[in-house]
Amino acid sequence: MKNHQIVLLPGDGIGPEITEAVKRILAAAGAQIEWVERTAGVSALTEGSDVLPESTVEAIRQHKLALKGPCTTPVGKGFASVNVQLRKRLDLYAAVRPVRSLPGIKTRYEDIDLIIIRENTEGLYSGVENEVTPGVVMSMKVATKTACARIAKWAFRYATQRRRKKITVLHKANIMKMTDGLFIDCAREVQRVDYPNIAYEEVIIDAGCMKLVQDPGQFDILLLENLYGDVVSDLCAGMVGGLGVVPGANIGNRGAIFEAVHGSAPDIAGKGIANPLALLMSSVMMLNYLSDREGDRDLLRVSERIKAAYNRALAEGQKTLDLGGDLGTDAFAQAVVDRLE
Ligand code: NAI
Numbered sequence: 638m639k640n641h642q643i644v645l646l647p648g649d650g651i652g653p654e655i656t657e658a659v660k661r662i663l664a665a666a667g668a669q670i671e672w673v674e675r676t677a678g679v680s681a682l683t684e685g686s687d688v689l690p691e692s693t694v695e696a697i698r699q700h701k702l703a704l705k706g707p708c709t710t711p712v713g714k715g716f717a718s719v720n721v722q723l724r725k726r727l728d729l730y731a732a733v734r735p736v737r738s739l740p741g742i743k744t745r746y747e748d749i750d751l752i753i754i755r756e757n758t759e760g761l762y763s764g765v766e767n768e769v770t771p772g773v774v775m776s777m778k779v780a781t782k783t784a785c786a787r788i789a790k791w792a793f794r795y796a797t798q799r800r801r802k803k804i805t806v807l808h809k810a811n812i813m814k815m816t817d818g819l820f821i822d823c824a825r826e827v828q829r830v831d832y833p834n835i836a837y838e839e840v841i842i843d844a845g846c847m848k849l850v851q852d853p854g855q856f857d858i859l860l861l862e863n864l865y866g867d868v869v870s871d872l873c874a875g876m877v878g879g880l881g882v883v884p885g886a887n888i889g890n891r892g893a894i895f896e897a898v899h900g901s902a903p904d905i906a907g908k909g910i911a912n913p914l915a916l917l918m919s920s921v922m923m924l925n926y927l928s929d930r931e932g933d934r935d936l937l938r939v940s941e942r943i944k945a946a947y948n949r950a951l952a953e954g955q956k957t958l959d960l961g962g963d964l965g966t967d968a969f970a971q972a973v974v975d976r977l978e
Contacts, residue, residue, distance in 0.1 A: 639935070641702075641936075642671045643673065643923070644693075644697050646675055649678045649679045649906075650901025651906045652706025654909060654913070659704070659917050660672065662946075662977075667939055677708055678719045679709045689722050697892060698727070701892035702894075702895075702927060703892075705895065705896040706916065729887035730787060731788060731791045732756075733753070733885065733886045733888065734753040734884070734885045734886075735752050736753060736874060737749060738877050740948050741951035741952045751853060752799075753870050754860045755863060756862050757863060758863070759784050762864060765777035778816045785823035785824070786823040788860070789823045796832070796857075805837075806821050806839045807840055807846075807865055808842060809843075809865075810841075825839070842869075870885075881911075882912070883915055886919065886922050895922055896919055911957070924940035955972035
């Protein structure tokens, strides 16, 4: 099997614990990976570097692939989000988050199979804020035709490749007529011209959230601008067992970063109880992406082995605390390793 160099950012909070667990499982499954470890986030600051060191950005540019733990962002003050900076600087414009029911995890819903595609580079995440006058502050929502059209094209191409049936845009173009209006205009046009065989609908996001929790089965792929994608990802995570089980990818034309949807979970950091599954699932997505990119079928076999092993572990009731089980991070990782076939 070919050796692959992949950048690893352990991140903050629970990040180092879960990345260690995932590294261990990938090695046991036979993935030939040479990790190029770099820092980002509060951990980088603690080591005396910038919050996002240039060497980290350069390493990802060079290797075009990273697995990333969560990075903490201070609330209401302090440095800008490392996560957002990375996505913007590397132009990782498509965030993909599959939300699926898993064996052995009982929730209010069954057979959830949703894909969330989030525009990852603009909207209110542009971070253009200013104080107009004391007591009056403003935040700018940015939408460009280029970014709206490219995420729509990406989403429809993804739908075609994965044989998905329908894309629903959740929007608020009744109020934000220009920005969200441009987002739906672009999606509508891409569908009309290039993908008439994929069903397409537009739903105002507030009613869309109600429909999602009442009857998620009516949706297939959800396409959203940046902030809505962030919020709806966590909402949908709640349908399948929580943030411990939803993976993600940030993909651009020149590389990708794979990371869980969840954050650094400061409330449980350092306790050895975080669920490594969302990051493990992200690493499975990463192996599939790399297999496609490099034409390396062995990677696909490794990712299938890992997926089968964690599904077996869950089905046998091997779960971390967040899922109602009693295993810590390492014990769950071991349960997966023990079930690799
Ligand atoms: P969070 O996702 O870190 O935590 C929310 C809740 O889910 C907490 O109760 C936490 O314990 C639980 N949780 C999250 N992941 C878990 C896991 N793997 N296993 C078990 N329980 C888990 O969200 P929060 O508290 O809003 O944010 C904390 C920090 O993370 C903030 O600084 C935020 O900016 C950052 N963040 C970073 C992200 C990234 O790096 N991509 C994404 C989201 C938040």
